[in-house]
Amino acid sequence: MDLENLVERLLKGEPRALARALTLVENRSPEARELLSRVFADRKDALIVGLTGPSGVGKSTLTDALAKLARERDRRVAVLAIDPTSPFTGGALLGDRARMDSAARDPDVFVRSMATRGHVGGLSGAAFEALVLLEVAGKDFILLETVGAGQDEVEVAAAADVTVVVLAPGLGDQLQASKAGIMEIASLVVVNKADRDGADVLAEQVHAHTDGKPVFKTNALKGDGLEPLFDAILGARGERRLMEAWLSSVLQQIVRERISPSAWEDALQRLKERSVTPYDAADALLKELK
Amino acid sequence: MDLENLVERLLKGEPRALARALTLVENRSPEARELLSRVFADRKDALIVGLTGPSGVGKSTLTDALAKLARERDRRVAVLAIDPTSPFTGGALLGDRARMDSAARDPDVFVRSMATRGHVGGLSGAAFEALVLLEVAGKDFILLETVGAGQDEVEVAAAADVTVVVLAPGLGDQLQASKAGIMEIASLVVVNKADRDGADVLAEQVHAHTDGKPVFKTNALKGDGLEPLFDAILGARGERRLMEAWLSSVLQQIVRERISPSAWEDALQRLKERSVTPYDAADALLKELK
Numbered sequence: 396m397d398l399e400n401l402v403e404r405l406l407k408g409e410p411r412a413l414a415r416a417l418t419l420v421e422n423r424s425p426e427a428r429e430l431l432s433r434v435f436a437d438r439k440d441a442l443i444v445g446l447t448g449p450s451g452v453g454k455s456t457l458t459d460a461l462a463k464l465a466r467e468r469d470r471r472v473a474v475l476a477i478d479p480t481s482p483f484t485g486g487a488l489l490g491d492r493a494r495m496d497s498a499a500r501d502p503d504v505f506v507r508s509m510a511t512r513g514h515v516g517g518l519s520g521a522a523f524e525a526l527v528l529l530e531v532a533g534k535d536f537i538l539l540e541t542v543g544a545g546q547d548e549v550e551v552a553a554a555a556d557v558t559v560v561v562l563a564p565g566l567g568d569q570l571q572a573s574k575a576g577i578m579e580i581a582s583l584v585v586v587n588k589a590d591r592d593g594a595d596v597l598a599e600q601v602h603a604h605t606d607g608k609p610v611f612k613t614n615a616l617k618g619d620g621l622e623p624l625f626d627a628i629l630g631a632r633g634e635r636r637l638m639e640a641w642l643s644s645v646l647q648q649i650v651r652e653r654i655s656p657s658a659w660e661d662a663l664q665r666l667k668e669r670s671v672t673p674y675d676a677a678d679a680l681l682k683e684l685k
Numbered sequence: 686m687d688l689e690n691l692v693e694r695l696l697k698g699e700p701r702a703l704a705r706a707l708t709l710v711e712n713r714s715p716e717a718r719e720l721l722s723r724v725f726a727d728r729k730d731a732l733i734v735g736l737t738g739p740s741g742v743g744k745s746t747l748t749d750a751l752a753k754l755a756r757e758r759d760r761r762v763a764v765l766a767i768d769p770t771s772p773f774t775g776g777a778l779l780g781d782r783a784r785m786d787s788a789a790r791d792p793d794v795f796v797r798s799m800a801t802r803g804h805v806g807g808l809s810g811a812a813f814e815a816l817v818l819l820e821v822a823g824k825d826f827i828l829l830e831t832v833g834a835g836q837d838e839v840e841v842a843a844a845a846d847v848t849v850v851v852l853a854p855g856l857g858d859q860l861q862a863s864k865a866g867i868m869e870i871a872s873l874v875v876v877n878k879a880d881r882d883g884a885d886v887l888a889e890q891v892h893a894h895t896d897g898k899p900v901f902k903t904n905a906l907k908g909d910g911l912e913p914l915f916d917a918i919l920g921a922r923g924e925r926r927l928m929e930a931w932l933s934s935v936l937q938q939i940v941r942e943r944i945s946p947s948a949w950e951d952a953l954q955r956l957k958e959r960s961v962t963p964y965d966a967a968d969a970l971l972k973e974l975k
Binding site: 639650672676677678684 | 718721722725726925928929932933935936937939940941952953956959962963964966967968970971974
C-alpha cells in the first residue's frame, strides 16, 4: 500500500488501512511521520476515555461493556489497549486472551493493543500518535486502556480527556493509589465487582481519601451500574490534553535526531573525562542544533 | 545544612549528608543541580549492578545476599531500590516492609528506596543522579534494584554496568521476558528459588531462548549458589552506560526549561488550530531556544 493510497483509505476509515497506519506508528517507522503530517489536520476531536488500574479489577470487561454502550448510542468506537512493557507478564497475555469478547465481534468497534517493545520513550509517543490516527479514521469515542504499573502508563492516561481509575474489592490496600500521581489525574473512580464483600467500604475510603472524587460502583460482567457511569464519563470531559502531550513527545524525538553522532560522542567524552558538567554538555549540544 | 557544608560532608561519605543529597535529587529540587555540578567530578566509577525481574522471585532477598557478600569482600556497598510508580501496589510495600534485613542492619551498607511520584520523566533522571551521588560518597559497589514493570524501569536497568534478570520457577510463563527489551540488556540471568520444582526446566529454557546467555541457579534465602553468581557479576562488567543515560536525561530537561511559556502556548495553539504539524511546531520551538 503506497502512502497516497494509505492516506485516502485511512480518511475513509477503512479498518485495514487504520491497522497498517497503527503498525507504522508502533514501529516508529519514518513513514509514520510523513503519514501523520499529511492527515493530522483531517480529524475531529474524539472523546478519549482513559481506563487504568491494577490487574484483576476487571478493566477489560468494563472497557468491553462501555464499548458496547457507546455503540448502542451510535458512537464510532475504538479500543486502544496499551500494554505495559511488561518484560515478564502481561504482554502476550493481552494479545492471547480471548478479550473484548462482545466488542471484538462487533465489526463497528475497532480494537487494537500496542506493546512498547522496550523502545525508550517509545510508548507514550506511539500511543499519542495512535490516538490521532484513530481520530483521523473517524472514531469519536476512544477507550484507552492502560495498566497503571509504570510512569509511562501514567503519562498516557494523563493524555485522555476523561481518566477513569478502576479498582475492585479484595486486592489489598488499593488506597496506595492516592499516594501516587494516578489519583490526581483521575476524573472519576470505579469500584468494579461491586457485588463482592468490601465494595462499599472501598468506595467510601476512596471518596474520603480523594476529597470527594466521584465513585461509581459497577459489576461489568453482569452489566450493573454501567449507564450512570457512561453518562458521568460523557459529562466529565475536561480540557483536552492530547496535543500538548504529543508536542512534548515530538520535541524530545526531534532534539535527539538533530544532534550529530560526532557532537554527541564529543560531549559524552568530555563528560566522562569530568571536564564538563552534564548541564554544560547539554547546553553546548543545544547550541549546535541546526 | 547549607550547600557548602553538604558538599564537604558528602565527599567524606557521611550517610546523613548522602541521604539529604538523595532527597534533593528525588524531589527534583533546583539545588540538586548546583550540588551535582559541584561534586560530579569528585568520584570514581563504582560497579553498578542492576537487578530486575517480576515480583515474587526473591529479588530483595538476593540483593540483600549480594550486599552481604560484597561487604565481606570489603566493598563500600549501596543498595538503591527503584520503586515503580506503582499507583496501585508496591510503593508503600517497599517502604514498609522489613526489607534487606541483614544488610540494613549493617551500618556500612547504605540502603535507599526511591519512588517516582508520578513526575513525568522523573524516575530515570533522578535514578541516574542518585547513582552519581552514591559514587561521590565513595560507594564502589552499587546494587540497583528495579521492578521490571514499565519502560522507565527498563531504562534505569539499562544504565547499570551489569544487568541481572532474576526469575523463579512457578510464576507462569516467564519466557515472555525474551519478547521484550529486558532480556536483550541482561548480562546474566538468575533462576532463584532453585530448590523448587521447575527450576532446571526454566534455566534450560532461558538458556535456549537467549542464545546461550549465562544462567545461574540460586537460593538466596539459604545462601546457595551466591559465590559463583557474585564472581560472574564481577567478571561481566561491560561498557559503562551511566553517563550517556544521564546526559540524555539532562538534555530533555534543559530543552523544556529553555522554552518560554508563551512560545509553548503559541505553538500549542497553532497545533490545535491544525495550522501547523507537531513536527513543524517542534522545529519552530527549537529555533527560538536561547
